[in-house]
Amino acid sequence: MIHAANSFALSVVSSIPSPSVSFIDLGPLRIHFYALCIIAGIIAAVLLTNHRLTRRGAEPWVVIDIALVAVPLAIVAARIYHVLTHWDFYFGPGADPLTALYIWEGGIAIYGALIGGAVGAWLGCRWTGIRFWTFADALAPGILLAQAIGRFGNWFNQELFGLPTDLPWGLEIDSDNAAFPPGLEAGTLFHPTFLYEVVWNVLGVAVLLWLGRGTRMQWGRLFGAYLAWYSAGRIVWESIRIDPSEIILGLRTNVWAAILGVVIGLAIIVIQKRRHPGFEPSPYVPGREWAPEGSVQSQNTDDFVDVSEPQSDDVPASTATSSVATK
Structure with missing residues (x-):
């Protein structure tokens, strides 16, 4: 029984078939x-x-x-x-x-x-x-x-x-x-x-x-x-x-x-x-810069305050506690 099962499993993975077709025709x-x-x-x-x-x-x-x-x-x-x-x-x-x-x-x-x-x-x-x-x-x-x-x-x-x-x-x-x-x-x-x-x-x-x-x-x-x-x-x-x-x-x-x-x-x-x-x-x-809806643009064009979304994992922990993301 075990030998037969192993033989069957081996035959199943004995090769990888290639598709017989590579396209389909939908009308012309x-x-x-x-x-x-x-x-x-x-x-x-x-x-x-x-x-x-x-x-x-x-x-x-x-x-x-x-x-x-x-x-x-x-x-x-x-x-x-x-x-x-x-x-x-x-x-x-x-x-x-x-x-x-x-x-x-x-x-x-x-x-x-x-x-x-x-x-x-x-x-x-x-x-x-x-x-x-x-x-x-x-x-x-x-x-x-x-x-x-x-x-x-x-x-x-x-x-x-x-x-x-x-x-x-x-x-x-x-x-x-x-x-x-x-x-x-x-x-x-x-x-x-x-x-x-x-x-x-x-x-x-x-x-x-x-x-x-x-x-x-x-x-x-x-x-x-x-x-x-x-x-x-x-x-x-x-x-x-x-x-x-x-x-x-x-x-x-x-x-x-x-x-x-x-x-x-x-x-x-x-x-x-x-x-x-x-x-x-x-x-x-x-x-x-793109300011999402809910953001407040600061006087400095290099900074913006984002109040609509939490800080992502891509921002260091030192800035994650602040509402200002500095470019």
């Missing part, structure tokens, strides 16, 4: 699950970032004003980065250059999204008056959550998987899939790198939320922690992926990007700690 409209995963990730990031930014004293939903600029630039830059790092796939012999525009088929690079999104976020913050680093710290857990959700799009597309494996959680890939490596037998299992990254990212969300409590990780330091955490995991997952990629000095381009991400993340933490040893007194730059 084709909806790709990849796109739905990306959209779901964006929504989750916006909701979590809005909650965190509002707790810091920002106007509710100001994150949407910033996202209207940041998200489109992130998507465009993500696609451009992917195409540039997979040049032969789109512009090599026998390739169709028009497929570089087929973003619904998959192929957006997270590091490209970070570059484009950072530019868009900076512009959005200039527009709204939010401090860029305040927004970056508020966004850090949300963007990692969005990346975890978005990775399920790779699962639906049966793409970006790892080396062959005989582990119980090996990923099934259809042998007629264009990404299936030639020369391997049908039924070969592969490392589910999408799942590894999902688990790593969700764990990272919990770590960042914990680190973000209080004031010790402000002025962009929490974003630096995000960049270092995500990139450290990406070095591992990227090293076992077998999808085509440009190779530089024996390493995939995204491995180099991940190494650079770790370095930049740690540099942000160290540099911002030295530049800003104190805490962020306001999410707004001087002169752009």
Whole structure:
């Protein structure tokens, strides 16, 4: 009886099946699950970032004003980065250059999204008056959550998987899939790198939320922690992926990007700690403060008295006893 139960349990987890479909048709409209995963990730990031930014004293939903600029630039830059790092796939012999525009088929690079999104976020913050680093710290857990959700799009597309494996959680890939490596037998299992990254990212969300409590990780330091955490995991997952990629000095381009991400993340933490040893007194730059209903604006434009909401955990204990929050 026990042996039979163990055998059944082993057979249940002997592999991870891939979805048999990656889209649905609603009349003339084709909806790709990849796109739905990306959209779901964006929504989750916006909701979590809005909650965190509002707790810091920002106007509710100001994150949407910033996202209207940041998200489109992130998507465009993500696609451009992917195409540039997979040049032969789109512009090599026998390739169709028009497929570089087929973003619904998959192929957006997270590091490209970070570059484009950072530019868009900076512009959005200039527009709204939010401090860029305040927004970056508020966004850090949300963007990692969005990346975890978005990775399920790779699962639906049966793409970006790892080396062959005989582990119980090996990923099934259809042998007629264009990404299936030639020369391997049908039924070969592969490392589910999408799942590894999902688990790593969700764990990272919990770590960042914990680190973000209080004031010790402000002025962009929490974003630096995000960049270092995500990139450290990406070095591992990227090293076992077998999808085509440009190779530089024996390493995939995204491995180099991940190494650079770790370095930049740690540099942000160290540099911002030295530049800003104190805490962020306001999410707004001087002169752009938002006074919620029930607040009393003081003579000094750098100070406001908030009588409508209790102080959040992000304000040090020394100021939590006072009704004045100093920027």
